[in-house]
Amino acid sequence: MENLSVQLTQNPKEKPAKGAKLGFGSVFTDHMLLMDYDKGIGWHDARIVPYGPISISLAATCLHYAQETFEGMKAYRAEDGRVLLFRPEENFKRMNISNERMCIPQLDVDFCLNALKKLVWLERDWIPEDKESSLYLRPMCIGVESKLGVKDADNYLFAILCSPSGPYYATGLKPVKIYVEEQYVRAVRGGVGFAKTGGNYACSMLAQSVAHEKGYAQVLWLDGVEKKYIGEVGAMNIFFVIDGEIVTPELDGSILSGITRKSIIELLRHEGYRVTERKLSIQEVAESYRCGKLQEVFGSGTAAVISPVGELKWGDEVMIINNNEIGPISAHLYQELTDIQWGRVKGPEGWSVEVKE
Ligand code: PLP
Ligand code: COI
Numbered sequence: 001m002e003n004l005s006v007q008l009t010q011n012p013k014e015k016p017a018k019g020a021k022l023g024f025g026s027v028f029t030d031h032m033l034l035m036d037y038d039k040g041i042g043w044h045d046a047r048i049v050p051y052g053p054i055s056i057s058l059a060a061t062c063l064h065y066a067q068e069t070f071e072g073m074k075a076y077r078a079e080d081g082r083v084l085l086f087r088p089e090e091n092f093k094r095m096n097i098s099n100e101r102m103c104i105p106q107l108d109v110d111f112c113l114n115a116l117k118k119l120v121w122l123e124r125d126w127i128p129e130d131k132e133s134s135l136y137l138r139p140m141c142i143g144v145e146s147k148l149g150v151k152d153a154d155n156y157l158f159a160i161l162c163s164p165s166g167p168y169y170a171t172g173l174k175p176v177k178i179y180v181e182e183q184y185v186r187a188v189r190g191g192v193g194f195a196k197t198g199g200n201y202a203c204s205m206l207a208q209s210v211a212h213e214k215g216y217a218q219v220l221w222l223d224g225v226e227k228k229y230i231g232e233v234g235a236m237n238i239f240f241v242i243d244g245e246i247v248t249p250e251l252d253g254s255i256l257s258g259i260t261r262k263s264i265i266e267l268l269r270h271e272g273y274r275v276t277e278r279k280l281s282i283q284e285v286a287e288s289y290r291c292g293k294l295q296e297v298f299g300s301g302t303a304a305v306i307s308p309v310g311e312l313k314w315g316d317e318v319m320i321i322n323n324n325e326i327g328p329i330s331a332h333l334y335q336e337l338t339d340i341q342w343g344r345v346k347g348p349e350g351w352s353v354e355v356k357e
Pocket of ligand 1: 176
């Protein structure tokens, strides 16, 4: 790539040992990608440099007014050594949707994708070979103009970080416990719920820490107006299997349009399952539970992959789903998706993208 410079580290770090238990997102590789934006010039000076702290003004817009967006994707190591990405273009397209909402300039999707591939190739030895582990990739855009006035910035920084990571949930593929949040809300239609932006996560932390204290992994958000309709979970979209129908909340602008969500809907429909994207109230879920029709609940996300939900707590009601065991559809989807992501099975055209020199 012509417009991408590479400065190699002089101090390569020790990589995690094979088989070492990797957490999520706490170890970073030797290099990162940076690119600047200045009004009147556009995006420029894309560079791969040694990983480390950067210097920005304490008056940067991202620090005060949360003008920032991010993405989450993974590089997988196939058994035959190939390095694979899963639908990476979708992440940069979604970043542009988030950027538009947060008043951050549009990125050139092809350029970002090629730059990402170059970075991943450089860091390929950091991709864990262990089952369920991968190199988590975190593209991000932040407003860095030094100015306290509330206005979109004139200067931005785009970065990509790489972090060898294990499963998002410490429990791995074991069913997680989810708390239905009734006091706080995450997003409303017309707001920024569909954008992958830091504020959506900042506003979720209080509810999440309360849920953690009560022994729940994450919260399930209800709609911000009536607190009635199901939205999504802290870091994943959510699916319910009710009497043979697979239901997931529709994309109404208040939830993230998950790439895993979209992929599994496509896979399931192709296999003949009935998948419906619609409004789904927590009352309907509870009623279907009470009459024995709630068969499975699972979340989907890049970090979370397919996460079976074993317990849902809504007010005083505790719903134990499928005996707190992984259900057949969740197990099938987990296998099918990870087979495609790790290159064991060829998925639909264009989903698996190989990174080569
Ligand atoms: N919803 C939220 C709030 C998320 O943070 C994520 C993770 O990115 C998802 C859903 C799932 O999206 P994806 O499947 O694109 O990773
Ligand atoms: C992802 O699944 O990639 C996410 O970004 C979720 C979370 C870690 C914020």
